[in-house]
Each structure stands twice: as C-alpha cells, then as structure tokens.
Amino acid sequence: MSDVLELEDLEDLECELEAADAKAGRTARRRTAIHDIEPGAAWNDVEHAILTRRSIRKFKGRQVPAHMIRRILEMGRFAPSQGNCQPWSFVVVRDKAMIAEMEQYCVAVCKNMTASVDYTNYPPGSEQRAAIMENTQKLNRASPNSFHPVPMTAIKSIANGRFAVFHKAPTVILILVEERGVGVPEVDIGVTGTNIVLAAQSLGLGTCWVGFSRLLSSNAALLEKLGVAPPFEIAEAICVGYPIGNPTQQTVSRQTHQIVWWEGGEKQILY
Amino acid sequence: MNDAIVKKAVVDADHLPIWDDPREAIYRKVTIDLDKCDGCKLCVVVCPANILELFGPKDNLKARLKTDFTGCMSCNNCYAVCAGQGIFATEPYDFAGYYEQKRISEFAFPRNF
Numbered sequence: 001m002s003d004v005l006e007l008e009d010l011e012d013l014e015c016e017l018e019a020a021d022a023k024a025g026r027t028a029r030r031r032t033a034i035h036d037i038e039p040g041a042a043w044n045d046v047e048h049a050i051l052t053r054r055s056i057r058k059f060k061g062r063q064v065p066a067h068m069i070r071r072i073l074e075m076g077r078f079a080p081s082q083g084n085c086q087p088w089s090f091v092v093v094r095d096k097a098m099i100a101e102m103e104q105y106c107v108a109v110c111k112n113m114t115a116s117v118d119y120t121n122y123p124p125g126s127e128q129r130a131a132i133m134e135n136t137q138k139l140n141r142a143s144p145n146s147f148h149p150v151p152m153t154a155i156k157s158i159a160n161g162r163f164a165v166f167h168k169a170p171t172v173i174l175i176l177v178e179e180r181g182v183g184v185p186e187v188d189i190g191v192t193g194t195n196i197v198l199a200a201q202s203l204g205l206g207t208c209w210v211g212f213s214r215l216l217s218s219n220a221a222l223l224e225k226l227g228v229a230p231p232f233e234i235a236e237a238i239c240v241g242y243p244i245g246n247p248t249q250q251t252v253s254r255q256t257h258q259i260v261w262w263e264g265g266e267k268q269i270l271y
Numbered sequence: 272m273n274d275a276i277v278k279k280a281v282v283d284a285d286h287l288p289i290w291d292d293p294r295e296a297i298y299r300k301v302t303i304d305l306d307k308c309d310g311c312k313l314c315v316v317v318c319p320a321n322i323l324e325l326f327g328p329k330d331n332l333k334a335r336l337k338t339d340f341t342g343c344m345s346c347n348n349c350y351a352v353c354a355g356q357g358i359f360a361t362e363p364y365d366f367a368g369y370y371e372q373k374r375i376s377e378f379a380f381p382r383n384f
Contacts, residue, residue, distance in 0.1 A: 040383045051381050054351050057319050120291040137287045149290045149366055153320070153342040162321050245313040245352040251381050252347035255363050258374035271376040 049202040052248040056167075056206025059241030063094065063170040068203060069240065073173070075199035079192035087181025088192050088235075091174040091226050098225070099166055102216060106165040109215045110158040117147070118156055151211075158212070165212045169239035174213060176228060177235035189235040196238055206243030213237030288368035291341070295368025298343045299360060300336060307357025308333045314349035314358050323349065334358060345378075 043051060073090055081087060093099055114121065117136045122129035140147040157163035166172050173196065177189050197207045216222055217234050228234055259270040289295045301323075310332030315323040320342030325332045334357075345360035361378050 042383070043381075054348055055319070055346065056317075057348075058316050140287045149288055149296045149369070150342070150344060150364070152290055157321060157342070163319070244316060246354070247317065247348065247351040249354065250351060250356065252350050253359070253361065253378040253380045254347070255345075256376045256379050258376075 045202065046198075049198050051251045053198060053201040054206070054243075054247045054252075055208045056239075056241070056243040056247060057208050058244040059167060059169050059206060059239070060244060061170070062242055064205060064240055064242070066094075068205065069094075069171055069173070072196045072199040072203065072205070072240070076175075076192040076196040079188070079195045081181070081188040081191065082184070083182035085178070085182040085185070085188070087178035087185035087188050089176040089178065089232050091176065091228065093172045093174065093226070094170065099169075099172055102172070102213075102222065103164060103166050105219050105222060106212055106215045107158055107161070109218070110155045110165075110212075113155055114159040118152065118159075120156070154212070165215075166210060166237070167208055167239050167241075169208070169241040171240040172210075172213075173238045173240060174216075174226065174228075174234055175236045175238065176232040179231045179233060186235060193236055193238055200238075200240055201248070204242075205240055206247070208239045210237040210239055286368060288366050292368065295366065296341070297365040297367055298341055299345055299362040299364060301343060301345075301349060301358055301360045303334055303336075304355075304357040305333050307353075307355040309355060310334070311354070313352040317348045317352050319346065319348065320344060 069092060073092075076088070076090070077086075093102070117132065117139060119129045119132040119136060122132070136147065154163060158165055175189050175193055177185050179185065181188060193209065197209070200207045213236060214234055216226070217228075223229070223234075256271040261268045261270050310325060310327070312325060312332070312334075314334050315325060320340070322337050322340035322343055323334050324337050326335050327333050343360065343364065345363050347360050350356065350359040363372070363375065363378075365372055
C-alpha cells in the first residue's frame with residue numbers, strides 16, 4: 001500500500017472537513033464542489049470586497065475604533081509568505097501630533113526633491129531647466145521607477161501643499177519589512193497589506209497605500225520614536241479611516257491585460 | 272476587445288520622458304456628462320491628481336477639468352463616488368516618451384465569467 005494519498009482519498013478528507021464545519025456551525029463557503037459555481041454567477045462577498053475597493057484619500061475626521069484596527073491587522077497576520085517567514089511587523093500611529101510630524105518631514109523631503117529634480121518649474125529653453133533636467137535624467141537612468149512621471153507629479157503636489165502624504169487619515173499603519181526574510185520579502189509585504197486592505201474594505205473602512213512613507217527612513221529621530229530599527233525597515237504604509245462620500249456604490253472599469261492561455265496543446269491570447 | 276492596443280513609443284529607447292511635454296507624457300481626459308452632474312463636488316474632492324474643479328452659477332454648479340492638468344491616473348475614483356455616473360475615465364495614461372504600452376487592451380467593467 002502506497003503512503004502517497006490518492007486523489008480519491010483527498011476527496012474523502014474534504015467530506016470530513018465539511019462535517020467538522022457543520023459541527024462548529026460554520027459555513028463551508030470555499031469547499032464547493034467543482035460545478036457549484038455556474039458560469040456568470042454573482043460575486044460572492046470576497047469578490048465583492050475586491051471589486052468595490054478604492055484607494056481612499058479623503059477621510060472623515062472620526063477615529064476608527066481600536067478593535068477594528070486590531071481586527072484588520074489580524075487578517076494581515078494570516079497572509080501567505082515565502083517559506084512562511086512572515087517578514088513583517090506593524091507600527092500603528094493614531095496620534096494626530098505624530099502623524100503631523102511624519103507628514104511635515106515627508107513634505108520637507110519632497111520640497112527638497114522638487115528643487116533639485118523638477119525642471120517643470122522653469123520654462124522650456126531656460127538655463128535652470130536645462131541644468132536641472134540633466135541632473136534628473138541621471139537620476140532617472142539610475143532609478144527609472146522612482147523617477148517615473150506619476151510619482152514626480154505627486155511629489156510636486158506634495159511640495160505645493162495640494163496633496164497630503166498620509167491623506168490626513170486618523171490611523172496610519174506602517175508595514176515594516178524584515179530584511180532577512182525568505183526570497184523577496186517585499187512581495188510578502190504586498191500580500192499581507194492586501195489582506196489588511198480587503199478586510200478593511202469588507203468592514204466599511206477606506207484605505208490607501210502610501211509608498212512615500214519610505215521617505216521617513218532618512219529621519220533617525222522619527223525612526224527611533226516609531227521603533228523602527230534593523231533588521232526592520234519601512235516598506236509601505238496603509239492609511240485607514242472612514243471614507244467621504246460613497247466610493248463603494250459601484251465598481252469601476254479598468255484596462256484589460258493580456259492572458260496567455262495554454263490548454264489542449266494550443267496557445268491562445270486572451271484579454 | 273480581443274486585440275491589444277498597440278502603440279509605438281514616439282522616441283528612441285534611450286530617451287527619457289519630458290514630464291511637461293504633452294506628446295511624451297499623455298494624460299487622458301476624463302469624460303464628464305454635464306446632464307448627469309449635480310455639482311455635488313465629491314469628484315473634485317476625491318481626485319488624487321487634483322485636476323477637477325467646479326464652474327458655473329452657484330445654483331447650477333458642474334464639474335470640469337482644469338485647463339492645465341497633469342497627473343490623471345485614470346483611477347476612476349471620480350466615477351466610483353459619482354451617484355449619477357456622470358464622470359469616467361476610459362483610457363490609461365501613456366508615457367510615450369518613456370516606454371511603449373504593452374499587453375493591455377480596452378477598459379472593461381468586472382466581467383462575470
């Protein structure tokens with residue numbers, strides 16, 4: 001007798017799990033039989049949360065109850081990670097003065113950056129523009145993602161006070177990455193953050209990822225206050241609060257992306 | 272729907288984009304249906320790129336794009352908050368001075384497969 005489980009044995013195991021669910025009064029939502037979901041079936045709760053999630057950048061002033069934040073962080077704790085290394089740690093900032101201090105520092109950094117890289121402050125043909133553009137192009141070659149036009153536009157807006165880095169959110173969650181994690185720990189940060197964001201969405205909270213939070217890494221005093229020390233560093237931040245308006249009333253349209261579909265010896269291109 | 276949108280970069284591969292040149296950093300315009308706009312200002316408030324404004328008489332305000340706008344990411348946050356579904360983005364930004372758009376096609380609402 002083989003000690004490798006055959007597919008039939010596994011199907012028997014699933015039946016037992018369903019019985020366990022029934023005993024505990026749980027709904028075995030994900031243990032559907034293969035044909036339970038008909039083509040074109042309505043979105044389930046998880047799919048609905050995914051589709052109605054928006055990045056929220058305008059929040060009501062009301063603070064989110066602490067237990068709600070603990071609740072969504074708990075979802076982050078159960079995210080998959082490479083080698084189950086769980087390379088994350090969280091810093092929750094719910095203190096207005098502290099968020100203001102973080103904001104102020106990021107704005108100062110953005111102001112410095114626009115002065116040295118934003119040639120659009122000067123008219124075409126001017127000497128200053130040419131000088132700054134040369135510097136910017138060097139930086140662009142070294143770091144094409146960071147000097148992409150979208151973040152550069154955001155940096156300009158932040159420097160001009162038209163855009164708040166932490167969106168004046170009542171709660172900011174900093175996600176720290178354990179640099180010694182397995183494989184590419186930054187990917188795991190994205191996964192745990194997605195769990196947090198979707199859990200928040202399902203509870204009626206609004207969230208927004210803030211990559212500019214990494215700017216805080218150059219402020220030793222702030223890092224100490226926030227308890228960020230090697231081998232941890234700031235990877236991302238998620239702002240949490242109650243959204244203004246009703247951004248979840250409808251899903252939006254988005255561009256479609258290529259799918260290469262290999263099946264039955266044939267390759268198809270789908271969108 | 273099944274064909275990729277094929278666009279060529281307008282410049283050489285080693286060129287770097289000029290952020291304020293509309294040929295190289297192309298921001299799409301959101302479409303606003305003024306009949307459906309009730310001037311509630313939510314889209315103006317939520318737009319991350321801050322490119323919308325209200326105009327018109329006080330009792331009949333409508334949303335519009337600012338004349339000099341950059342930064343629309345086609346995120347459709349404006350559409351999501353619009354109760355009248357009167358504003359929407361249907362094309363992604365295109366940094367033709369930076370790289371070619373590859374392996375993308377038209378916008379689509381969530382599809383029930």
